[in-house]
Amino acid sequence: MRRIGSALLAASLLAGCGGSEVEPSSQPLVQQQAPLTTTDVDVAPECQGILGFVNTASFQKLDAYLPSDVATNLVNRRAASSFVSLADVSSVALVGPARLQQLAGGARTEGxxxxxxxxxxxxxxxxSDDAAAIVSLVNTLSDSELHDVLPYAWNGAVNLLNLRPFTSAQDISNVAGIGDVSLRNIRNSATLSRPFEALVNAVNAQPQDNYNATMARHFDWWQVVTTNGTYHQPSLECFGLEPSSVPYGATVRPYLADAAEVRGVVNGAVSVANRFNGIPSGVISAGLANLDARTAGRSFKGCYMSYANDPWSGHSVAIFVDTVNGFSLMTDTYWAE
Structure with missing residues (x-):
C-alpha cells in the first residue's frame, strides 16, 4: 500500500506477513497453512481433451510427441487407472512441465x-475464458487484495504490480515469483466465485433508498477501513491482524470469523437489498451455495465498522478476508432518516 509507504507492509495487515496469527480453536493450524485444496481442479472443462489424449491415444501416437520411455510409462500407468488430472499425469516417472507441454501440443494437433x-x-x-479472467483480475486488483491472494509469493505480487498491465495469462505465468500455487490462487480468485459475484451485482442493482445494502467481492479493504466516515466513526473492531498493524482507533477481537459468521452477515445484507423481492431466487440460491463452497472450513480476518457522513444517516460495514487464499467480501448496510 503506497498510502503507508510500503506495498509489502500494507499487504501484511491482513495477510499476516511476519507476525503471529490468532487461529480458531476448531481448526488445526496445519490445515490453515495448506496452499491448495482437494477441490482445486487443474484442468478446465475446455481442456479435458488433454486427459482424453493421454488416456486413449495409442503408444505409437504418444510416441510421436514424447520420448519412447515416457510414452511407455504413461501407457503402463493408465492400464491400472485412467488419468484424472494434470497432477496425476505428472506423478508418472519422467513426466515434468516440458512433457506436459508436449502432451498438450499433441492433444491440439490430434483434435x-x-x-x-x-x-x-x-x-x-x-x-480462454479463465485466461481472460486472470488477466483482468491481475490488472485491476488493489495491492492489498493481490497480496492477500498471494500470501506465499510476496515478491511475485510486487512484480505483478510493477509490470502490469498484462495482455496474456502466459505473461503473468512468466513473471518471476509466480509458480504453480500462485497462478492457481489467482485463477481461483478470478473464476471460482462467479455465482456469488452475480449475487453481489444483483444486490447492488436494487433500488437505493433510505434503507439499503450493497456488497463487494473485489475491493481495497485498507482504503475502506481508513478513509470512510467524514462525519464520525463511532466503532471499528478488527480481528486477525497483527497487533502493530491494527488501524488507529480500532478494538481487537481475539478470534477469527468462520463460515457461519460470514454467511450470517451476507444473509442480512441480501435480505435488506431484496426486501421488495427484486432479486431472482435462482441468483440468490446459486450465489449463497457458491459462498458456502468458498467459505466452508475456512477462517477469516477482517473488520466491523460503522460510520456516518452526517448526523442523519449511517453505514454498517463488514469485511472478511480468508487467512490463506485471500477470498474477500464486504457488506455495507445504509440507513437514513
Whole structure:
C-alpha cells in the first residue's frame, strides 16, 4: 500500500506477513497453512481433451510427441487407472512441465482440444475464458487484495504490480515469483466465485433508498477501513491482524470469523437489498451455495465498522478476508432518516 509507504507492509495487515496469527480453536493450524485444496481442479472443462489424449491415444501416437520411455510409462500407468488430472499425469516417472507441454501440443494437433483451451501454464490447463479472467483480475486488483491472494509469493505480487498491465495469462505465468500455487490462487480468485459475484451485482442493482445494502467481492479493504466516515466513526473492531498493524482507533477481537459468521452477515445484507423481492431466487440460491463452497472450513480476518457522513444517516460495514487464499467480501448496510 503506497498510502503507508510500503506495498509489502500494507499487504501484511491482513495477510499476516511476519507476525503471529490468532487461529480458531476448531481448526488445526496445519490445515490453515495448506496452499491448495482437494477441490482445486487443474484442468478446465475446455481442456479435458488433454486427459482424453493421454488416456486413449495409442503408444505409437504418444510416441510421436514424447520420448519412447515416457510414452511407455504413461501407457503402463493408465492400464491400472485412467488419468484424472494434470497432477496425476505428472506423478508418472519422467513426466515434468516440458512433457506436459508436449502432451498438450499433441492433444491440439490430434483434435482433442481447440482454441477454447489456451494450454498449460504452471500446472494448470486454462480455458480462454479463465485466461481472460486472470488477466483482468491481475490488472485491476488493489495491492492489498493481490497480496492477500498471494500470501506465499510476496515478491511475485510486487512484480505483478510493477509490470502490469498484462495482455496474456502466459505473461503473468512468466513473471518471476509466480509458480504453480500462485497462478492457481489467482485463477481461483478470478473464476471460482462467479455465482456469488452475480449475487453481489444483483444486490447492488436494487433500488437505493433510505434503507439499503450493497456488497463487494473485489475491493481495497485498507482504503475502506481508513478513509470512510467524514462525519464520525463511532466503532471499528478488527480481528486477525497483527497487533502493530491494527488501524488507529480500532478494538481487537481475539478470534477469527468462520463460515457461519460470514454467511450470517451476507444473509442480512441480501435480505435488506431484496426486501421488495427484486432479486431472482435462482441468483440468490446459486450465489449463497457458491459462498458456502468458498467459505466452508475456512477462517477469516477482517473488520466491523460503522460510520456516518452526517448526523442523519449511517453505514454498517463488514469485511472478511480468508487467512490463506485471500477470498474477500464486504457488506455495507445504509440507513437514513
Amino acid at each position: 482433442f482440444i481447440g482454441s477454447s483451451c489456451v494450454g498449460i501454464m504452471d500446472g494448470l490447463a486454462l480455458s
